[in-house]
Structure formats: structure tokens, C-alpha cells
Amino acid sequence: MRSTPFPLFLASLCVASPLPKVERRQLVNDVGILNYALTLEHLESAFYRGALETYNAKAFEEAGFSDDVRARFVEIAQHEAAHVTVLTTAVEALGGSAVEPCQYNFPHTDPKSFAVLSQVLEGVGTSAYTGAANLISNGLYLTAATSILATEARHASWVASAVNKLTPWGSLGAFEVPLIPAAVYTLAAPFIKLGSCPSTNLPLPLKAFPPLIYTSDLVPGHTATVEQNPATSSATHISFFTGLDKIFVPITDGQILVPEGLSGAVYAVATKSGEEATGDTIVAGPVILLFEKDSKGHLIN
Incomplete structure (x- = not known):
């Protein structure tokens, strides 16, 4: 990756x-x-x-x-x-x-x-x-x-x-x-620097999700470790956003199997659902993962 x-x-x-x-x-x-x-x-x-x-x-x-x-x-x-x-x-x-x-x-x-x-x-x-x-x-x-x-x-x-x-x-x-x-x-x-926005700005009704932190490299087809913390304690899956698809991978003892075939910019979130990644089910993330490939489809290390 x-x-x-x-x-x-x-x-x-x-x-x-x-x-x-x-x-x-x-x-x-x-x-x-x-x-x-x-x-x-x-x-x-x-x-x-x-x-x-x-x-x-x-x-x-x-x-x-x-x-x-x-x-x-x-x-x-x-x-x-x-x-x-x-x-x-x-x-x-x-x-x-x-x-x-x-x-x-x-x-x-x-x-x-x-x-x-x-x-x-x-x-x-x-x-x-x-x-x-x-x-x-x-x-x-x-x-x-x-x-x-x-x-x-x-x-x-x-x-x-x-x-x-x-x-x-x-x-x-x-x-x-x-x-x-x-x-x-x-x-x-x-x-955005904290407290730096003009007081006249109407606040956006959005709040950031907690961070999703992985403690080992994410390589397609290999196991990776996800940091366990209060924010991710309710997470059951990591969802990888790739194109229009969402690939859900179960978290087992803090580890996941990174899906094969990931390419380009992929976003990963922790969810409490194995079927939906929405504002109601995401508990942490996203993080950006760059799986860069050469013109022959080989991952660039």
C-alpha cells in the first residue's frame, strides 16, 4: 500500500x-x-x-x-x-x-x-x-x-x-x-484552527466522528490490527468504501482481514453494522487509504 x-x-x-x-x-x-x-x-x-x-x-x-x-x-x-x-x-x-x-x-x-x-x-x-x-x-x-x-x-x-x-x-x-x-x-x-471561525458564521450541524486508528499496515489480503478504544468498543465491522461499493469486514479480537482488490483512494470506517455505513451506524473514521498501482495493476510499495 x-x-x-x-x-x-x-x-x-x-x-x-x-x-x-x-x-x-x-x-x-x-x-x-x-x-x-x-x-x-x-x-x-x-x-x-x-x-x-x-x-x-x-x-x-x-x-x-x-x-x-x-x-x-x-x-x-x-x-x-x-x-x-x-x-x-x-x-x-x-x-x-x-x-x-x-x-x-x-x-x-x-x-x-x-x-x-x-x-x-x-x-x-x-x-x-x-x-x-x-x-x-x-x-x-x-x-x-x-x-x-x-x-x-x-x-x-x-x-x-x-x-x-x-x-x-x-x-x-x-x-x-x-x-x-x-x-x-x-x-x-x-x-480548521479551533475557535478561529467568525462568530457570525452559522455553525454547521455536523460533528466529527472519533478517529479510527490502525496499528499495523493495511495490505490487501493480509490481516491488520485495529486499535481498541472507547470510540470503537461498539464496532463490529470495518467498512471499506471503494467506488460505489462498501465492503464490510468483521472485527475479530481486534483484527480484520483487508479485502483483496482494493485500488486507489479507499475510505475506511468502523461501524456497528455489517450492512450499513451511515451517520447512525458509523462509530469512528473515516481514514484515507491509498492503494496505488502501476499501469499493470501491481501495487506500488
């Missing part, structure tokens, strides 16, 4: 919290859903703006990147800023109050670690829009959201393949993983 420090970082910083309810009851209307998307776009926009202010063209060159890589990241930053503008306008057009940006902390230290984190964030963003599309009732805003989704997917593919020299597709390739809003918020929350 090709992994990065960032999935572990995300898992370790997630704060334990009560289980959220079903997202359709939480994000009760299009204003709530669009503000949820705007929260993510503010984060992404700040991520690119801050990194590009930190790393100049010489830094990218010294990191081994070709001349065009930083220029493309500048374009992506412009895209994310445009997404912020469009979503802000949409929320206000519906009579809502658009959320403002918070302060953020991104754990990159050089252009290479920035590029790895970019791949992770773009993948999460793509899964976020995929998972929330069915919650939008207004056809005009659904079209806008799916247009943003397509652009986020292009970002993710370009960063993964052209920059990081990894698989350009998401999980399984043919289908993107849809993530419920609470799962996305769990992955995004560690980047």
Missing part, C-alpha cells in the same frame, strides 16, 4: 464527538448544503493561496518539479476562489448568510508534501460533492455543484498523475466514492 503521513494525521486529530444523525435532517435545505460546500471551498482556497505564497518557482524547481507544475497550481487556486464566489452568491440568492473563512493549519513543509496533501484534499472534495448531490433540491444549484464536482475531479486526477506520478483515477477508477457530509467534516475539521 502506498501511504502518506496525512491520513494518519487526520485520524489522530479527529475529536471524539456524539454520533451525528442522518444528514438529510441536518443539512435541512439548500442553504445548509451550499454553506457546507462553501466551508470546504474556503478551506481549499486558503490551502492553495497559502502554499503558493510560501513556495516560489525556485522552491518547486528545487523539489524536482517541472516549470509548469506551479503554474497549474496557480490555476487551481483561481478555480477554488471562483468556487467560493459562486457558492457565496448562491447562498445569498437563497436568502441565507454565507459562511466566511476560518483560520487553517496545513501540515506541509515543502512543495512535495504540499502536492501530496493537494491530492488528498482534491480527492476528499470530489467525494464530498458526489455524496451531497442527492441532497440538493434546486436544479440550478445542483447543476452548479456538479460542474464544480467535475473540476475537482480534474484537479485530483492531474495532481495524482502529472505531479505525484501515481494512479490518476479514484477508487476502482470507474466510480467515485460518495461520502456523507459528517464523514467529510471529520476529514476536514483537523485543518
Whole structure:
């Protein structure tokens, strides 16, 4: 499995919290859903703006990147800023109050670690829009959201393949993983500095799930150990999200058998059900697992 420090970082910083309810009851209307998307776009926009202010063209060159890589990241930053503008306008057009940006902390230290984190964030963003599309009732805003989704997917593919020299597709390739809003918020929350959001922001009715921590490498077809803690004490299964599928694996004495055939970005959660992974059954996670393969289908170690 090709992994990065960032999935572990995300898992370790997630704060334990009560289980959220079903997202359709939480994000009760299009204003709530669009503000949820705007929260993510503010984060992404700040991520690119801050990194590009930190790393100049010489830094990218010294990191081994070709001349065009930083220029493309500048374009992506412009895209994310445009997404912020469009979503802000949409929320206000519906009579809502658009959320403002918070302060953020991104754990990159050089252009290479920035590029790895970019791949992770773009993948999460793509899964976020995929998972929330069915919650939008207004056809005009659904079209806008799916247009943003397509652009986020292009970002993710370009960063993964052209920059990081990894698989350009998401999980399984043919289908993107849809993530419920609470799962996305769990992955995004560690980047938001506590208490930094403007007091005028209406709080999103979402809370992060507790962390899911594994204490051994996850390799398809091999046994792995899941840390036992109060958050996972009620968990009976680990569910792997791959494409549109969810693969449920029973937890036996703190161990699981990692499914064969996992590919690309896979999300794992601990559940108290062997059939459903929803806001009512997830007890910990998600964590992001990157099972990178070469063009012949062989895992990259």
C-alpha cells in the first residue's frame, strides 16, 4: 500500500464527538448544503493561496518539479476562489448568510508534501460533492455543484498523475466514492484552527466522528490490527468504501482481514453494522487509504 503521513494525521486529530444523525435532517435545505460546500471551498482556497505564497518557482524547481507544475497550481487556486464566489452568491440568492473563512493549519513543509496533501484534499472534495448531490433540491444549484464536482475531479486526477506520478483515477477508477457530509467534516475539521471561525458564521450541524486508528499496515489480503478504544468498543465491522461499493469486514479480537482488490483512494470506517455505513451506524473514521498501482495493476510499495 502506498501511504502518506496525512491520513494518519487526520485520524489522530479527529475529536471524539456524539454520533451525528442522518444528514438529510441536518443539512435541512439548500442553504445548509451550499454553506457546507462553501466551508470546504474556503478551506481549499486558503490551502492553495497559502502554499503558493510560501513556495516560489525556485522552491518547486528545487523539489524536482517541472516549470509548469506551479503554474497549474496557480490555476487551481483561481478555480477554488471562483468556487467560493459562486457558492457565496448562491447562498445569498437563497436568502441565507454565507459562511466566511476560518483560520487553517496545513501540515506541509515543502512543495512535495504540499502536492501530496493537494491530492488528498482534491480527492476528499470530489467525494464530498458526489455524496451531497442527492441532497440538493434546486436544479440550478445542483447543476452548479456538479460542474464544480467535475473540476475537482480534474484537479485530483492531474495532481495524482502529472505531479505525484501515481494512479490518476479514484477508487476502482470507474466510480467515485460518495461520502456523507459528517464523514467529510471529520476529514476536514483537523485543518480548521479551533475557535478561529467568525462568530457570525452559522455553525454547521455536523460533528466529527472519533478517529479510527490502525496499528499495523493495511495490505490487501493480509490481516491488520485495529486499535481498541472507547470510540470503537461498539464496532463490529470495518467498512471499506471503494467506488460505489462498501465492503464490510468483521472485527475479530481486534483484527480484520483487508479485502483483496482494493485500488486507489479507499475510505475506511468502523461501524456497528455489517450492512450499513451511515451517520447512525458509523462509530469512528473515516481514514484515507491509498492503494496505488502501476499501469499493470501491481501495487506500488
